[in-house]
Amino acid sequence: MGTPGGDLIRVMAAGDRDAFARFYDRYAPLVFPFVLRIVRDRADAADVLQDVFWEAWRGAAAYDSARGTPEAWIITRARTRAIDRVRAVRRRGETFVAPVDEATVGAPTPPGGDAAVRAEERQLVASALAQLSQAQREIIELAYYSGLTQREIAERLEQPLGTVKTRIRLALARLREAVTPT
Amino acid sequence: MSHEPFETLAAVYAAGALDGDDLAQFEAHLPGCAECQAAVREAQDTLARAMLSARPQTPLPAVREALVRRVERTRGAGRRAWLTWAAATAVVAAVAAGFTATWVAVRYEARLGQMARETAAVKERLARNEAALQEQVALYRGAVELLRDPATRVVDLRGQGTAASASGRMIWNDAGGGHLFVAGLPPAPAGKTYALWTISGGTPRAAGLFGVDASGRSAHRIAPEVARGAVGVFAVTLEPEGGTPAPTGPIVLASK
Numbered sequence: 001m002g003t004p005g006g007d008l009i010r011v012m013a014a015g016d017r018d019a020f021a022r023f024y025d026r027y028a029p030l031v032f033p034f035v036l037r038i039v040r041d042r043a044d045a046a047d048v049l050q051d052v053f054w055e056a057w058r059g060a061a062a063y064d065s066a067r068g069t070p071e072a073w074i075i076t077r078a079r080t081r082a083i084d085r086v087r088a089v090r091r092r093g094e095t096f097v098a099p100v101d102e103a104t105v106g107a108p109t110p111p112g113g114d115a116a117v118r119a120e121e122r123q124l125v126a127s128a129l130a131q132l133s134q135a136q137r138e139i140i141e142l143a144y145y146s147g148l149t150q151r152e153i154a155e156r157l158e159q160p161l162g163t164v165k166t167r168i169r170l171a172l173a174r175l176r177e178a179v180t181p182t
Numbered sequence: 183m184s185h186e187p188f189e190t191l192a193a194v195y196a197a198g199a200l201d202g203d204d205l206a207q208f209e210a211h212l213p214g215c216a217e218c219q220a221a222v223r224e225a226q227d228t229l230a231r232a233m234l235s236a237r238p239q240t241p242l243p244a245v246r247e248a249l250v251r252r253v254e255r256t257r258g259a260g261r262r263a264w265l266t267w268a269a270a271t272a273v274v275a276a277v278a279a280g281f282t283a284t285w286v287a288v289r290y291e292a293r294l295g296q297m298a299r300e301t302a303a304v305k306e307r308l309a310r311n312e313a314a315l316q317e318q319v320a321l322y323r324g325a326v327e328l329l330r331d332p333a334t335r336v337v338d339l340r341g342q343g344t345a346a347s348a349s350g351r352m353i354w355n356d357a358g359g360g361h362l363f364v365a366g367l368p369p370a371p372a373g374k375t376y377a378l379w380t381i382s383g384g385t386p387r388a389a390g391l392f393g394v395d396a397s398g399r400s401a402h403r404i405a406p407e408v409a410r411g412a413v414g415v416f417a418v419t420l421e422p423e424g425g426t427p428a429p430t431g432p433i434v435l436a437s438k
Contacts, residue, residue, distance in 0.1 A: 017253045024246060029238035037236070046245050053249050057256075068223050071230035079198065079233075128232035140197065144229060149201035150194055165204075169193035172225050179231040 005070030006063075013060035020057050027070075028053065031078050034126070038082035038145050039089075048085050052078045083147035131178040136171035143168060185217070192218050196225030321401055325361040328353050337437045339416055341366065345434035348398070352416050352437065359406040364418070367394045367434065375423050376434070378402060381415040389416075391425050 005026065011019035028049060035052070036045040055077055063073055129137050142148045142156065154164045191208040194200045200208060212218050328334050339350030339362075348367040354360035362378060370376055370393055379386040392402040418435035 017250070020253050021246075021250060024249060028246070029240045030234040030236075032241045033236040033239045034233050036239070046241055049241055050245050050249055054252060057249075057253055069227045069230060071234055072223070072226040075230040075233050076226065126233050126235045127237075128235040143194075143197040143199040144233065148199065150199045150204070151201055153199060165190050165194050168197050168199060169190045172193045172197065172228060175232050176224075176228045179228055179235070 006065045009056075009060050009063045009070055009073070012057060013063065020053075023056065024053055027074050031074060034075065035078055035082045037126075038079070039085050041089075044085055044089065045082075048078070048081045051081050055081075079144065079147075086147075128175060128178045132171060132174055136167070136174055139164070139167050140171050140175065188215070188218055189221060192221040193225050196222050196229060318401075321361070321403060324403060325353055328355050328358055328361065331355055331358065333357065337416060339364075339418065339435040339437050342433045342436055344432070348435055350416075350418065350435045354404075354413065354416070356412050357406065359408060360404040362392075362400075362402040362404065362416075362418075364392075364394060364400040364402070364435065365398060367398045367400065367418075369394055369396065369398070370420060373423050374420050374431075375425070376400075377419050377421040377425055377429065377431075378404065379417045379419065379429055380404075380408065380413040381417060382413050386417070386429050388425060388427065391421070 005023070008019050008023045008026070012023055031052065032045060032049055035048045036042065039045050039048060052074065056074060063070070068076075129140065132140065139153065139157075142153045143150075148156065150161060150164050150168070154161045157164065159167075188208065188211055191200060191204055194204070195208055195212075208218075212222070329336075334353060334355040337352040337354055339352060341348035345367055348364065350362060350364045350367075352360055352362050364376075367376070375391045375393060377391050378389040380389045381387070387408070389404050389408045390402060392400050394400040416435075416437045417429070417433050419429045419433050420431040421429070422431075
């Protein structure tokens with residue numbers, strides 16, 4: 001396992017570039033599929049990844065292990081940057097998309113689409129999520145991958161706000177069991 | 183307020199989905215509540231571990247190379263010197279950060295407002311498109327229904343006079359009314375409109391007024407009430423807006 005992630009960040013904060021390289025080598029292969037799952041474009045994902053690790057290098061001194069694990073520290077950054085990227089791409093896209101096409105932007109990929117694409121999608125899905133029910137997975141994906149707020153999720157799923165909040169809490173409890181080693 | 187609702191809010195907050203009053207309330211509560219801080223930390227760690235559990239994929243080596251080059255450059259400038267400089271200018275930076283935060287917040291507010299307006303505009307446009315499509319579908323469905331009846335006739339109308347290049351087709355049923363489809367008709371001049379007449383036994387009967395779109399097309403529905411008795415001839419004339427009891431203007435389309 002080598003140096004714990006938290007120690008790596010502390011050494012990075014002291015300006016140790018080898019620590020940065022080790023930090024990158026440990027976390028980039030884990031963060032990359034996550035970013036790719038959100039932005040769905042390899043070039044965009046590579047850009048986002050570069051921003052995320054550059055910020056990690058610059059911000060290493062601000063890391064406080066009492067406030068969270070290194071994994072939470074890097075994934076929170078990655079999520080914010082990836083969702084920002086999706087929104088920026090969408091805004092740029094809007095100027096070129098004809099009105100009629102806008103209705104289909106949010107439509108799910110039809111079944112029987114490109115098999116290779118679907119196989120890749122499956123690989124990007126975090127395996128822990130596979131242990132949730134379909135409904136629990138959906139709500140976590142809407143919040144964490146799509147960046148929707150509780151109200152937007154309630155509107156999308158046509159469910160009361162209180163139900164959405166409770167469902168998120170229950171899904172997280174189930175997820176906790178899934179990631180806790182037995 | 184009991185503490186229980188905060189435990190739910192902590193989960194939603196960790197998932198990044200808290201908004202509105204809930205967010206304000208929770209952020210006011212969080213700094214003073216060790217229990218919620220622990221709950222958020224725990225939930226964030228759970229999410230992080232879950233999200234990092236996909237099959238690892240090594241990104242292109244170019245990403246690593248570019249980062250390592252950038253990191254080298256920050257070292258080249260002397261990180262210690264940079265730190266000293268940073269400490270010396272920390273106060274200035276803090277003030278600047280304050281201004282920047284305010285500026286960013288203001289910009290974000292504006293941006294959010296603009297996005298909300300854009301979304302509303304798109305929704306409205308979609309609703310309009312949908313209404314127009316439904317209207318069109320209803321029209322075509324009516325025409326198809328009419329065509330199922332063996333008693334229905336399809337009559338061609340020819341352009342007359344100045345509108346010689348216009349054409350029309352009437353789907354007509356003496357009991358069920360009809361549908362008129364027109365093409366190549368110039369838009370009616372200001373204060374004028376097109377009027378359809380059904381002529382039986384030499385007597386014209388008003389069968390509605392219609393305009394054409396920019397491409398000279400129109401689809402006009404004739405209600406069953408208008409169809410009283412067998413019609414011999416169909417004609418379209420140009421009339422003053424509001425219509426007239428009997429044709430007065432020039433004939434632009436007529437059946438044989």
